[in-house]
Amino acid sequence: MSQHTFQTEVGQLLHLITHSLYTNKEIFLRELISNASDALDKMRYLTLTNDDFKSLSFDPNINIEFKDGDNPTLTLTDSGIGMSKQDLEENLGTIARSGTKNFMENMSGNEKKDSQLIGQFGVGFYSCFMVADKVDVSTKKAGEDEAWLWTSDGQSGYEISKEVRKEPGTTITLYLNEEGKEFASRWRVENLVKKYSDHIDFPIFLTYDEIDHDKDGEEKSSKTKTDQINDAKAFWTRAKSDLKKKDYIEFYKT
Known part of the structure; x- marks a missing residue:
């Protein structure tokens, strides 16, 4: 295990995001899904263009799970390209100084406007610290043997350790x-995906426990279900006649 201190700009950025976008914290899911979609795009490109990857079994998807109760969690998994240890250090431990500087300079104090900027400057991942005390990132890069676990509380720094993971x-x-x-909820997740990510060009699944109750309202049984919760049809591939004004508005928001 190796311990690292956040680059100075990361600490400043985390403070800025958590305080200036506080009332618009739901955007964290939009940003995580957007990053997952990018990883899937890269993996798809590799399997189509690189002979070393054409034989890989690639089933592009994003899966979301949650656990409620006393220690709630929200988990998002993608079958994209994954990250190496170096990728983790460069992408999650540091930020391109130009991107950070530009983001900070463009912050206007208008939460709606600033919530759009966060994705444009590649710092959207850090929005998850508005809703989480700790974040784990388990990952394996396509074509590599080693897998890694990045862990941080969004305060002092982060740790990277080896992970056991078969698939990229x-x-x-x-x-x-x-x-x-509040985000450890089927209703909340489904609504946010419809609001921000319905256009994503890959299927997004939600895994949840469906609970049956008896006539007295007591829990009778439960079973785990997985449903697709987005259209998975890219905005730009749909016929113009099929698009409504709200589709253009939602796509612009993302």
Whole structure:
């Protein structure tokens, strides 16, 4: 296990995001799904263009799970390209100084406007610390043997250790704080995906426990179900006649 201190700009950015976008904290899921979609795009490109990857079994998807109760969590897994140890250090431990500087300079104090900027400057991942006390990132890069686990509380720094993982891809687990526990909910997740990510060009699945109750309202049985919760049809591939004004508005928001 190796311990690292956040680059100075990361600490400043985390403070800025958690305080200036506080009332718009739901955008964290939009940003995580957007990053997962990018990873799937890269993996798809590799399997189509690189002979070393054409034989890989690639089933592009994003899966979301949650656990409610006393220690709620929200987990998002993608089957994308994954990250190496170096990728983790460069992407999650540091930020391109130009991107950070530009993001900070463009912050306007208008939460709606600033919530759009966060994705444009590649710092959207850090929004998850608005709703989580700790974040784990388990990942394995396509074509590599080693897998890695990145862990941080979003305060002092982060740790990277070796992980056991067979398939390439990334799993992000958020240990939800008091403000974030509302997102350990089927209804909340489904609505946010419809609101921000319905256009994503890959299927997004939600795994949850369906509970049956008896006539007295007592829990009778439960079973785990997985449903697709987005259209998975890219905005730009749909016929213009099929698009409504709200589709353009939602796509612009993302």
